[in-house]
Structures are given as structure tokens and as C-alpha cells.
Amino acid sequence: MIEFILALQYIVRLDEKASVDAFTNDVSRQFGVKVVKRIRNFPAIVVDADSNTVKKLRKDRRVRYIQRNQIYRTVYIPNDPYFTREQWGPFVVFLNRAWDITRGDRTITIAIIDEGVDYNHAELINQFGTYKGYDFVDNDPDPAPDDPDNELHGTHVAGIIAATMNNSIGLAGAGNFTLVAYRAMDETGSGTTDDIFEAMLEAARNPDVRIVNMSLGASSGDSLMKEGIDTLLARGKIVVAAAGNNGGAVNYPAAYDGVIAVAAWDTSNTIADFSSRGLEVDVAAPGVWIISTVPNNYLAWMSGTSMAAPLVSGIVGLMLTVNPDLTPQEVTDILCATAIDVLDAGRDIYTGCGLVNAEAAVRAAQGR
8 A cells, every 4th residue: 555645735624713714815815825625514725835834824823733635545456357256255254144134225325435436337226316426526416437447446346335136137235225426536546635534524414324435545544534534433424444455554544443444354264465454453354356346337356455345334234224223333343243253362453353244243233
């Protein structure tokens, strides 16, 4: 995983009582600062400025903090599209047994913060309602991929969560849910803090959203990303994130408290060698040679913790189907208590509490 910084671009977070208009006018007039954008419905702006100007801005009493505008990257590993193994993951985590209890419900809405999603894909078209989501990269209401030939990641994630079951084509997602796509990553797999944050705010404000899947990450966190996670958790949203693919420390936002950090399990019945590890990992899920949807009604195989996280999001959706009153902490506790202890006894840095067990988690959710 590589973290990139936008040269000379900063996010200025203002105090809640500060006037964004007044501050913007002041810094433009006094320092000649170019305001790149205002973060919608939030007291912050993105500016181009040199380090000396930033030092001066930090002294303004209206400023809570200033940070560099980071770039986050999707966390998938490319794979061989001709690999012949199909859906092995559901059987390893007993998802097929969980389907004997529930196959999900459209009342459970799962938000996908990622690249664009091809919501017209034959496997996904029935899982989106009238409101498809929003594109925070291009600032328009259409979250479909700009470049369907290269922008595959978000659609792949969506299929793992909710590719339509029993329609005689393709594959089956983890469950039958309503999906909402928030495009905050572009066709290169990159997204900036401000766009991702705006997507998190939108998910937090959407009363229908129960689960937020974030198959993205960077090697370090930042204040605005942390504030976005805290906002989601405060609104009762369950946040599931990919642990990362660098084989080293767990990436952000997965490393934040309250986020369900998911590692990748391999076809060889062990942790994937690329999967990030650390005390922040909560559970592992299949993340190698995972077949799912990609734009224009195609299927493809991908590997990465990006593929493991949405399977857990789908399992959480099944849990909420049988018990809609579960809190984020209760969901995490159940996933941990029911996980299969596959490596070292007790919690370990590779799989956290173990390999997720869909059937046991859904049954435990029923009993709460």
C-alpha cells in the first residue's frame, strides 16, 4: 500500500461557530489563498497554500485544525480472469447454512464507498432503488463508473454483498439487500480525504443506511477521516473496512476503533500473505480468487482484503435482518464470539478473533 499526498493542498477544519463564508473571504483577501472547494454541509474548506501560509492560518482562532489532503487507494490485488475456481468463500464461512435462516431483506441498506458501481448490471439492477447514490469525485448524482473498462472495483464489491440470488445467471451475493453507491474513488483507484469524508457524511445522514463498506485504505489516518468514522458510529452505522494488502500494519480507516477490520483468508486454508496484520484486525474472510460482478454484465476474479470486507458486510446484513436492533458494538461482539479460531489460540494479529462464521453469527444475532 502506498500513500500519496496532494502537493500544497490542505483541508482547513473550522470551528463549528465560525462563518465559512467570512473565513473564505478573509484568507483569500489577506493571503491570496486559492479555495479549491468547500466541503458540503460541514465547516471546512480545501485550499492550495504553501507551508508558510499554513502556519499563519493555524494561528486563526476560527481554525480547529489543518491537514494535508491525502489520497486513499482501493486495496485489491489484480488476478487472473481465467482462474476456474468459482464461489468457494460462502462454503468456508457457512454462508449457505446461514441462508437456511435468512437470505436478507431489502429493508437493510448497505452503502458502498468506493469507485463507481454499475447499478444496471443484470446481477445488481434489482438491488438498487430509485436513489442510486452520489458521485463525490465529479459532484453529480450518478455514481456509475466513468470508465467501465478500468473502474471495476466498486462493482465487484457490490456483487460480493448482494448479487441477485436465484435468478439463473451469474452468482449469488451474501444476501438480498438494498445498495447505495457513493463514488469517492476514481478510475485509478484513488480518492482524497475530502471526497471520502463527504461520502461518509452522506451515509451518516441517510436514515436508511445501516452498514457502510469501505474497501479502501491508506497507511496513516488523518483527523478528518477519523471525524467521519466517529460521525458514522455516532449515528449507529456499522462500518466494515478492508485491513489492507501490504502484509504490514493495518490500514486506515480499518485501524480506527469501532471499525470492523477484515483480513483476507486464502484458498490454501490460511491467512493470505498480502493481508495486513495487527491488533486492530477483528475477523478474516475469504479474499483470494473471489468471483464477482464487473461493469457491462461481466464477471471477474479479484483478490484482496477489499473482497473480504464486503462478504462480512453482507453477513452483517443477514444479522440485522434477524435482529434490526443490534448496535455496532453488539455486531462486532457477535462476529468475534462466533468466529472460527483458525490460527493461534485466542485472538491473533492475522485473523483477529478468527475466520467469520456466518451461520453462527446469524444464530447468535437471533438470540439477542
